[in-house]
Amino acid sequence: MTPMSDLTSIQRFHALANPARFMALSEKIVAPLAILxxxxxxxxxxxxxxxxxxxxxxxxxxxxxxxxxxxxxLGMFGYMIMAGASAIALIFxxxxxxxxxxSAAPIGAAFxxxxxxxxxxxxxxxxxxxxxxxxxLTSMLILFFLYLGYIALWATIEEPVRAARAAAVLALVGxxxxxxxxxxxxxxxxxxxxxSVFRIDGPQIASSMLVPLLIMALGFTCFFVTLLLVxxxxxxxxxxxRALRLAKAGA
Amino acid sequence: xxxxxxxGGYAAFVWPAYAVAAIIMLGIVIASWRDLTRQxxxxxxxxxxGARKRAPARSMDHLK
Numbered sequence: 001m002t003p004m005s006d007l008t009s010i011q012r013f014h015a016l017a018n019p020a021r022f023m024a025l026s027e028k029i030v031a032p033l034a035i036l037x038x039x040x041x042x043x044x045x046x047x048x049x050x051x052x053x054x055x056x057x058x059x060x061x062x063x064x065x066x067x068x069x070x071x072x073x074l075g076m077f078g079y080m081i082m083a084g085a086s087a088i089a090l091i092f093x094x095x096x097x098x099x100x101x102x103s104a105a106p107i108g109a110a111f112x113x114x115x116x117x118x119x120x121x122x123x124x125x126x127x128x129x130x131x132x133x134x135x136x137l138t139s140m141l142i143l144f145f146l147y148l149g150y151i152a153l154w155a156t157i158e159e160p161v162r163a164a165r166a167a168a169v170l171a172l173v174g175x176x177x178x179x180x181x182x183x184x185x186x187x188x189x190x191x192x193x194x195x196s197v198f199r200i201d202g203p204q205i206a207s208s209m210l211v212p213l214l215i216m217a218l219g220f221t222c223f224f225v226t227l228l229l230v231x232x233x234x235x236x237x238x239x240x241x242r243a244l245r246l247a248k249a250g251a
Numbered sequence: 252x253x254x255x256x257x258x259g260g261y262a263a264f265v266w267p268a269y270a271v272a273a274i275i276m277l278g279i280v281i282a283s284w285r286d287l288t289r290q291x292x293x294x295x296x297x298x299x300x301g302a303r304k305r306a307p308a309r310s311m312d313h314l315k
Contacts, residue, residue, distance in 0.1 A: 237290035
């Protein structure tokens with residue numbers, strides 16, 4: 001293998017797509033990333049549960065926000081990773097792209113599920129209902145179902161190349177839902193409150209609450225990336241196992 | 252302490268929210284890690300098997 005330092009940036013991008021190089025690199029970074037994830041989430045939890053104040057309207061239920069909001073971001077981020085990797089898989093036949101898309105789906109689905117459950121647990125005391133068919137909640141539920149459909153499609157088609165293509169098309173078609181989730185609170189008159197962090201006029205949230213929220217969001221993002229690498233490694237090994245078994249059966 | 256755990260009367264909502272997040276996140280970590288170690292084991296077994304078949308002369312197995 002040519003040393004990475006001798007390559008141009010485009011060549012370096014392609015070299016990282018080489019599964020052997022990916023396996024070597026990811027093996028080195030998984031452990032430090034896992035330690036960073038643990039440290040960030042532990043710090044975030046300390047701030048969220050012990051340091052951050054109660055809200056003047058929501059009381060202590062505001063603490064649910066520190067897991068609900070990062071989960072919602074990661075639920076959408078996961079889908080964008082999945083759709084982006086699916087587009088790369090379809091257009092460039094990048095060897096790692098569909099491995100990445102397939103591996104991201106269960107993590108994104110897990111975050112979408114956490115978002116729905118924690119939102120429901122917050123909604124009951126604050127809105128007086130576990131669930132309302134509000135545009136934000138409904139589009140988030142559709143996002144969760146899209147993840148499940150994507151995972152199910154991979155499971156039903158045995159041949160990886162055909163499964164990858166069908167799943168990539170579903171991921172791309174479903175990606176239309178991500179901006180709908182994000183802008184639902186702007187486009188429709190929803191019960192769900194509008195964005196208070198990612199706004200043109202800057203975050204509308206006190207720093208005593210913003211800091212724990214951002215630490216948790218960073219921790220959840222590191223969690224996502226670490227787990228994505230672990231799952232991608234397992235998927236590459238699974239394909240090698242499959243190839244070896246087929247070769248053996250054919251011999 | 253009891254006052255803290257009561258979460259201003261919202262304990263029945265705050266703690267289950269954290270518990271669900273912890274269970275789901277730990278669950279997916281354990282499942283992913285187990286899958287990785289399983290695939291590693293399967294591959295090692297297959298590659299070991301293939302290596303023995305390809306190079307019987309270098310193996311001492313036939314002497315046992």
